[in-house]
Amino acid sequence: xxxxxxxxxxxxxxxxxxxxxxxxxxxxxxxxxxxxxxxxxxxxxxxxxxxxxxxxxxxxxxxxxxxxxxxxxxxxxxxxxxxxxxxxxxxxxxxxxxxxxxxxxxxxxxxxxxxxxxxxxxxxxxxxxxxxxxxxx
Amino acid sequence: xxxxxxxxxxxxxxxxxxxxxxxxxxxxxxxxxxxxxxxxxxxxxxxxxxxxxxxxxxxxxxxxxxxxxxxxxxxxxxxxxxxxxxxxxxxxxxxxxxxxxxxxxxxxxxxxxxxxxxxxxxxxxxxxxxxxxxxxx
DNA sequence: ATAGGTGCAAATGTTTTGCTGTCAA
DNA sequence: TTGACAGCAAAACATTTGCACCTAT
Numbered sequence: 001x002x003x004x005x006x007x008x009x010x011x012x013x014x015x016x017x018x019x020x021x022x023x024x025x026x027x028x029x030x031x032x033x034x035x036x037x038x039x040x041x042x043x044x045x046x047x048x049x050x051x052x053x054x055x056x057x058x059x060x061x062x063x064x065x066x067x068x069x070x071x072x073x074x075x076x077x078x079x080x081x082x083x084x085x086x087x088x089x090x091x092x093x094x095x096x097x098x099x100x101x102x103x104x105x106x107x108x109x110x111x112x113x114x115x116x117x118x119x120x121x122x123x124x125x126x127x128x129x130x131x132x133x134x135x136x137x
Numbered sequence: 138x139x140x141x142x143x144x145x146x147x148x149x150x151x152x153x154x155x156x157x158x159x160x161x162x163x164x165x166x167x168x169x170x171x172x173x174x175x176x177x178x179x180x181x182x183x184x185x186x187x188x189x190x191x192x193x194x195x196x197x198x199x200x201x202x203x204x205x206x207x208x209x210x211x212x213x214x215x216x217x218x219x220x221x222x223x224x225x226x227x228x229x230x231x232x233x234x235x236x237x238x239x240x241x242x243x244x245x246x247x248x249x250x251x252x253x254x255x256x257x258x259x260x261x262x263x264x265x266x267x268x269x270x271x272x273x274x
Numbered sequence: 275a276t277a278g279g280t281g282c283a284a285a286t287g288t289t290t291t292g293c294t295g296t297c298a299a
Numbered sequence: 300t301t302g303a304c305a306g307c308a309a310a311a312c313a314t315t316t317g318c319a320c321c322t323a324t
Contacts (some may be wrong), residue, residue: 007278008277008278008324009278010277010278010279010322010323010324011323012278012279012280012322012323013323014279014280015279030313031313031314032313042280044280044281044282045280045281046280046281046282047281047313047314048280048281048282048283048314048315048316049279049280049281051313051314051315052279052280052315053279055315083245085249085251087251088254094249094251096245096249096251097245097248098241098242098244098245099241099244100241100244101241104235104236104237104238104241105235105260107235107236107237108220108233108234108235108260111234112222112231112233112265113265114222114224114231114233114260114262114263114264114265114268115262115263115268116260116261116262117225117261117262117263118260118261118262119258119259119260119261120258120259120261121256121257121258121259122256122257122258123242123245123251123253123255123256124253124254124255124256124257125251125252125253125254125255126251126252126254127251128249128250128251131251131252144303145299145302145303146303147297147298147299147302147303147304148298148299149297149298149303149304149305150297150298151304151305152304167288168288168289169288179305181305181306181307182305182306183305183306183307183308184288184289184306185289185290185291185305185306185307185308186304186305186306188288188289188290189290189304189305190304192289192290
């Protein structure tokens with residue numbers, strides 16, 4: 001991918017459909033899942049096309065990449081940084097709302113003198129569905 | 138690695154030295170860096186031994202794994218969860234202190250009903266040294 | 275027409291696994 | 300003595316790259 005600022009992105013059929021898929025789900029899909037979805041419309045689709053476009057959409061700030069290092073990156077149709085909760089049992093990832101987070105960050109940056117450009121905050125544990133379910137595992 | 142709870146860990150020379158290395162640095166090293174350090178004492182050391190022991194030390198809760206998905210996992214000799222700041226320029230990772238974070242998490246778990254077991258919070262931006270340095274890059 | 279994009283195959287970089295011999299308890 | 304562990308090589312896994320052809324603009 002070109003890193004030139006004046007690079008002109010094209011809206012190919014694949015990329016257009018891909019953005020639709022990403023926007024229409026809250027499931028924080030993996031690259032592989034996006035691939036399998038997109039493959040339905042483009043049978044000859046290549047995985048590298050998916051990765052290439054994920055990077056481009058991220059660069060365009062149309063999507064957000066969530067680094068969950070333990071497994072692999074996941075992507076979010078919503079480009080605004082926000083905290084997530086990952087259930088360790090069912091593996092789902094939820095958007096959560098933590099009020100007052102901005103103030104806390106402001107305090108932190110004031111104390112450290114760092115220039116804060118973003119964050120990623122991932123909580124983990126057991127979700128509502130799983131925390132009372134002692135049946136499996 | 139055995140997942141049996143009654144698994145008896147041995148304190149091999151390699152693992153002992155590795156824990157010393159991890160405890161005595163604040164640099165949030167990569168697996169590869171640990172390998173290169175440990176290799177000085179064990180010339181025939183294998184990378185898989187490092188990974189195996191990182192996983193074991195993590196399982197023993199003697200170290201903490203920091204998932205920085207964009208690059209690769211990093212490890213910390215301090216097992217208590219705490220926020221980090223990653224400088225996008227010099228690539229260093231700092232421990233930071235954000236007061237009031239616990240309260241915020243308590244609010245979040247009360248609202249969501251999730252069972253919170255941990256978190257990882259990584260801020261990123263420019264550190265003190267880099268934010269005023271427009272010379273390079 | 276041109277330059278960005280696609281599909282394919284091969285490469286990359288990190289982490290894991292199978293196996294055989296070894297050493298800590 | 301015995302079973303957890305070391306070292307080695309190969310595999311696994313997500314992701315990236317080189318290249319020739321294709322297509323959006």
